[in-house]
Amino acid sequence: MTHPDLVLRAEQAVIGAALRDRQRLDDIAYLTPDRMAHPTHRAVLTALIDSRTSSPTTPTAQLPELIAQRTAIPGVTADYLRRLADAAPQPRAIASYARMVQESAVRRDLAQHVDRLRTAALGLRGPDPVLDRLAQAMRHTEQAAPVAKYSEPAPAPYEARARPAGEGEIRFETRLERQDAVLADLLQHPEQIREVSTWLYPEVFEEGPRREVYEAIVVVAERDEPVDxxxxxxxVYQQDPQAYEVTVEVRVEQREERPDYLARLAATAVVVGAAIELSGEMMAEDIRTKLATDFAAVDIIARTPGAEPKADLTVRAVTSTAPVEPAPLLQPPPVQQAPSIQPTIRP
Structure with missing residues (x-):
């Protein structure tokens, strides 16, 4: 199952993008309102789709009032809908947000089917070992998301947690802060991702959330989806759902939740191009560290008493060269003597 908070945010992103540009609904014609997990989102999306035929000339600025009147849901006011529109990350990326909504809906359907099969197969054991193992596995499968989770009307639009002034600044004094600056620049200026990812390998980042965020950024960019x-x-959640709630070490004795960490990266003031410059420094530092580690290991082996150098198993090409005899000296051509002409003497 997908994390409920991420599902709500994906649904709100779809609605917010459609409120800002109703024509974007053409890009997600396959997404029907019943695929929304929250009933409020189903009603709002239904009203948006119907408004295209019933009120096609309604200006975008008046659309929140129209949808609020048609839904008539407590808490769904024009101001609430405007907040959803303002919180939408990128209206042009509505297709990517709709894909997330569709994916979570498919997961809910599968979980519901598994729950029904598990209930029907509870306590049944048969002669077929394959079906028997399947029934046992279904007992341990995650149950479908409870309806109560989505029963509250009008969930609040997503807002990043407020931070004290100056806390979002990144300094380049430590290794982790350099990594945060690179991630912040890539997240805010994704046009640099393809260039940086060709030579910056994930192992340069600290193992854990930072490396996972970098890998996620590269994967999203390789799919030609918007990076936000x-x-x-x-x-990140799809890569490791169990580690989603793990906190991120920011500085010494300072940690923050994973969603807050990504929100800070997205809001951090960073110079465009910092990812290219700082990632070069990170690569150089990583190479120096690896060379120092390898040299220390070789030095320890050399100083160990009784240590013998390992046999060199490298295969070397040996070419047998036959002795070459020197070419015979060239003798000069024989000198031809000119024939002597004797005079004819007649008696």
């Missing part, structure tokens, strides 16, 4: 906080956070 929601798409990257969705991909």
């Amino acid at each position: 906080q929601l798409t990257v956070e969705w991909e």
Whole structure:
């Protein structure tokens, strides 16, 4: 199952993008309102789709009032809908957000089917070992998401947690802060991702959330999808759902939740191009560290008493060269003597 908070944010991103540009609904014609997990989102999307035929000339600025009147849901006011529109990451990326909604809906359907099969197969054991193992596995499968989770009307639009002034600044004094600056620049200026990813390998980043965020950024970019906080956070969760709630070490004795960490990266003021410059420094530092480690290991072996150098198993090409005899000296051509002409003497 997908994390409920991410599902709500993906649904709100779809609605917010459609409120800002109703024509974007053409890009997600396959997404029907019943695929929304929250009933409020189903009603709002239904009203948006119907408004295209019933009120096609309604200006975008008046669309929130129209949808609020048609839905008539407590809490769904024009101001609430405007907040959803303002919180939409990128209206042009509505197709990517719709894909997330569709994916989570398919997962819910599968979980519901598994729950029904598990209930029907509870306590049954048969002669077929394959079916028997399947029934046992279904007992341990995650149950479908409870309806109560989505029963509250009008969920609040997503907003990043407020931070004290100056806390979002990144300094380049430590290794982790350099990594955060690179991730922040790539997240905010994704046009640099293809260039940086060709030579910056993930192992340069600290093992854990930072490396996972970088890998997620690269994966989203390789799929030609928009890179923003929601798409990257969705991909991070798909990589390791169990580690989603793990906190991120920011500085010494300072940690923050994974969603807050991504929100800070998305809001951090960073110079365009910092990813290219700082990643070069990270690569150089990583290479120096590896060379120092290898040299220390070789030095320890050399100083160990009784240590003998390992046999060199490298295969070397040996070419047998036959002795070459020197070419015979060239003798000069024989000198031809000119014939002597004797005078004829007649008696």
